[in-house]
Amino acid sequence: MLEFLNPALFPFLWLAAIPIAIHLLNLTRRRRVQWAAMEFLLESQRKNRAFVWLRQLLLLLLRMAAIAILVLIFARMVFLNDLTLLQGNQTHHMVILDDSFSMSAQDSRSETPFLRAQQAIVRLGQRAADEGGNHRFTLLRTSQTQPDFLEKLVQVNFAQELQQRLEEISVSSLSSGPESALEQALEWLPTQKQDQKILYLVSDFRSKDWEDTQRITALLREFEQEKTKLVLIQCEGAPPANLSLSSLRSVSRTLVADVPLFLEVAVTNFSQDPQTDVELLIYEDNTLRPGSRIDLIPPGETRTKRFQVRIPTAGNHTVRVELPNDSISLDNARETVLQLPLAIKTLLIDSSPDGRNARYVQSALDPGGNTKTGNTTQIELPGFLNSNDLSEFQVIYLTNVGQLDPPAIEQLEDFVKAGGGLGIFLDGQSKAEFINTQLYRNGEGFFPAPLSEPSKTLMDQLQERFPFGITPVLQRRWEELMLAQDENLPDVQRSVHPIFESFAEERNSLLDLVRIDHLWRLDPEWEAGVNNRTTVAAEGRIPEITVFDPNAENPIQWTSRYVPLVLDRPFGDGRVVSVMSSASTVWNNWARNPSYVLMLLEMQSYLAAPTEGTITRQVGQPLVVEWDAAEFFPELDIERFQEGALENSVELAGEAANDEGDRLGVRYDSTFDPGIYSVALRPIDGSERSLKTFAYNVNPTEGNLQTVSSTQLATIMEGITYTFTRAGAFRGSDADGGDIKLYDLLLYWLVILLLLEQTFAYFQSYHPPATAGVEGVS
Template identity: 35%
Template sequence: MSFLFQSLLTIGLPLVALPLVIHLINLRRHQRVNWAAMDFLLESQKRNKKWIMLRQLLLLMLRTTAIALVVLMLAGPILMSQWGSLLGSGVTHHVLLVDDSYSMSDRSQDTTGWDEAKGAVSQILEQATANPGTQKLTLLRFSVATDLSAGKEMEFASRSLDRGVIEEVNSYLESESVTETAVGPSEAFQAALALPEREPGESRILYVISDFRSRQWLDNNQTKQLLGQLRQEVADLQLVQCINQTHPNLAISKLEPEAGIRAAGVETWMELGVTNFSDKQAVAVPVAVTQDGQKLPAVEFDEIGPGQTVTRRFRVAFPDAGPHQVTAQLPGDALATDNSRYFACDVPNSFPLLVIDGSGAGDDAYYLRTALSPGGSAKPGWSPRVEPPSFLRNHDQLDNFAAIFLLDVPRLDETEVTALEDYVRAGGGVALFLGPDVQPSFYNERLYRDGTGLIPVELDVPTQLLSVGDEETPDVSVEDHPVFRIFAGQRNSFLSVARVNFYYAISGLGESPEQIRVLARLRNDAPFVVEKQLGKGHVVVQLCKLSPEPTSLGVWSNWCVNPVFPVFANELAGYLTSARRDFDTQEVGSQLSFTLPEAEYKPEVMVRVPRSGQEEVINLSARAESGNYLVDAGLSKVSGVWQFELSPLQQEADRKLVAVNVDSVEGDLNQLDRDKLATQLEAIDYQYSLASQLTAADEQLAGFRLGDTLLALLLAALVAEQWLAYRASYHGRVKGVSR
């Protein structure tokens, strides 16, 4: 027997002793009084004492029984046996929450967690139909729980259970496979709490059929709280575990460019991360890599420690502009779903850069443009556009550029300063090269603004770097940063021949030094290149003139004619533009949608769904919205590279690739065993079983509510108590006396 509101027993059952306490208190209120006629009464009491005591004892028992019946009736008892059909109502509603996240594909010998779950569902339904009374079924998969808020209906909701429904459920689950989602129990519990209220006379049994992974259950207060609320709503809670041991598992957790994609023909560094979800070290792990279907050299991981994620870098070069894809694949293990990861991008011929040259002679832009786009057979992937400072008045055009360079610009107006700050905060990158035409007072008042503005430092005056007589000490030393990483740690590099004569000294740093970093220093430890993060973007300031041409002070440096400078300029452009060289990678379960200009495309779109056995093709008709077509392919249910074949108006067919990956954290197969689960769910009453050990002999799968029976017994007890109280009183009616 179980109870709907078991906590009421703890509170109510002690009240059963209340009549006895009252009786004992009344006995203490009696006082002994000597009275001559008492002798006759005492003699009568001796003759009738046993009968009087028996009536008082029966009266006390009836009163305590009445209180106990009230408490039991409010607690909602459920009798889990066939005897209950003689005493209570027999409408039993079986609510099955079935975990179909991809960790349920965990394989053990010749079975998987999903196979065990399907067998458990079938066994539960067989047991339920063998019990008398009306049986009902609600089946809810974890992956569907997240869609219920969007109006999607459950596959089986409050269905009367019979042989036909059992066959329908078995056929349905057999046709379904484990999803690639990482949905947890909390979403399913919230959906179960939102089910319609119980009908009169209905008892519910909740089954949670899952693998009970540690990351979703251990120290998860939300899961425990939701399950506790559900326990108060059901007659019985059954936890069915489908996996009985933890298997080691590796997962690819990262595949993306180190600093955004590069243009066609330019090498891109990719980062590949592998996570070891086990307590043992993994050694000699090869990862196969393909680019547009062509095999690349495998990436080797010598060792990956327990619970660690190790990242390796490899290079790719997309030969031409357009959509491209990269795939990484681990060898097979307990879980196949997280062994693959995908990357897709649309590679342009080049990225546009805006160069604003404010120097008097206009010579700074020549050296920067030559370094970024030297011409000939070289393909750096940049298209620098040189403009005067007045171009910044075209504020609406700034977003068309991947990065902006300001070269010795004297000053800007207020709207231009605001436009640049908005550009950076939205993810853009700005580089400033200072020079003799710069007005330090303006830079400090409007661009520095006590550390809250665009630049990271407060400028002092141009200062000469004095010689210390040590020819072995280079003028410039660099930090380990993406802009200078290629030079860090190198001996006898071209950095040693870089010469700096003049630079801007600084008076102070910004108010948020954690967002400011010195990337290069001079030999006197003065900052030479400084970076600041502002919003989502970055600002890099070189405190020295770019051009080596003579000025009124003399030649500032030979930095831009040093062989180091073209590498520095390209790395700087790559760093500043990384946020604007984005790529489209999403997670399973996300909405696959994007817009197309209505003036350039037709609304017809064909979608090729990846990894669907035989290739699945979906034909869409995009919806027009505010001059654009909204292409919406719904929720991504499978991982892989989705191909959208577009129909441009003026050119040949075009494609858009979207990489969809699983949440690699679901690959953590560490689970809670029976004892750990009991510790985690302390104070929650439930029954536990392994799916592999669930048999037809198991009970507690159907129940009968005894509320009506207890109410009838309570009424009978109250009537008997009143009759016996009247008979046991000393105030009976005297014959012949009228009132």
């Protein structure tokens, strides 16, 4: 049975009549002129008329056939082998349909790869129904674990049923590759060896889905081993331009109501042309506010833009950024949730009655007056930790604390494990034995590292050599000598860490003016690393005398080295940051330096437990919630909002989350659409509902519309037998490979016809003999 893959070009066969039209036009333009000498030629023509007419007719037919064949080549004529689909006991058609949201990319004609995929699958179903015989049909989408059809018997009206089902489904919001669907299809693969099995992978074949080629090709080889024919159907042409909102995050680590917050949005240009004047629409709690603009985004690159918001009230708030419409709409919007408390409540512990050390910290975090930092502080003695509830605080600082009672240690450990932040400043009141045995405990406690002893100044080291003291004159002389050897290195050397991020771009950092007289040195056998999860955020310089000879011309030689000054360690769900020097000016002059305030504010932001809503979540990730069974009812409500409108709501019953049964939990897997998911718990005491809010966004890399070429696919599929075709050219018969592509053969026939036409035209035309030279001409 003949069929055309480009049937729209078939009507152009009338172009084969052009040679006849040209021949008739040439006849009408001739003018008869009587000439006596022509009578001899006309007589010769009458004798050879039949032969000349035959050659002219053949030439005309050759020209008409060449035009007709050219049209048939462009119409892509094929001969459908109707017998191959009837081979075997049954024919199983297994179709994997890519429904990731890149399949929704619209081209200039507003057509999408998903539409082309639907049309190709319908043609396959129609072909199977028209052929008759025993056909089974399985349809599985890459975003689903259950098929739309599973070994469904193909009957006469199957094509209509298939089309209706395909019209009911749409592109998902997920970024799902073919691996999981291929694994599912392998499980459903029929085991009868006599059956014919054909797997159709219908996709846009985006490059990102074929990065892990080893896993995909291993699965396809398993199909090949099961005698399954592979048909790859690509549904995309040239990739259209697309902009994607790749991230939206808070760059202000202190998230507090009525304090300016900075957010950063990133936009990626997934196209081959630069994009200019990209407008950003910004919504706060679904209210449009003044937007922003990105001047230029080069092709294939990402540009960021920061903007400021100030939300006056505490609670859960949403910020949404949108891009203008382009080829894909799903990646043009991104949301985040800001869970803003009235303030970050901070507890300062100081063993001195006047709280001198704690007040240095308080003056930086909570200066009062018109200056709003989002922090409130409370100074207490160490005994406060023994029995008071610490859960109302987000951050606790220990300053000038030499000893803690066992209940206080246990409370602090529980506080940090639950997500709280703990800052520790050490000074002369600190005791190495207590910290090592009670707070560090061989790495099981919350303190980051074991201590050795405090560092000593150069004069302290000299005085140890003279137990009876040093005369003032000699002390001044030696101080001058030591000062002359100073290399003018900074006493504080920062590392790449969030606490010191604000100092990273300073050329002449204020930290260079900080002087550290004393700091606690660590046990020399201890080393920061992956095993103890402790990192060094900053180092402090300590001096060491290398040569001392009072009788020499230069009696003192010394050098310096850097040792850990600020340590950071995660503990449970919280963090512990320890500064090896004092919070006051006893061991350093840091508290008199402006960098002290900035460092403490960054340290406070780092220690404050991140709220759940600021964590980036992608659609498809499960939503897991746990709660105290004694405080809340076992049921909860989950609601999804899109642009402020309620889309759907579900009530779920909690299940035991631990062996004791005092905590309940729910795992909600139906997070397939972007938006704001609100979880509401009802307290048993009848108070107001407790709300937790989560922002779910699409995977921005799915907006990269770059596809795998047929050449790249051939390299990836090396050693695997498969058929590759475009969705527009697929007619449901490419699977068996028995169809004859006549347009390839016609190309050779066209070349032969053109050679014959030129040969006939040469012999049919008149060619005068070559002219001989004239004799006698010199």
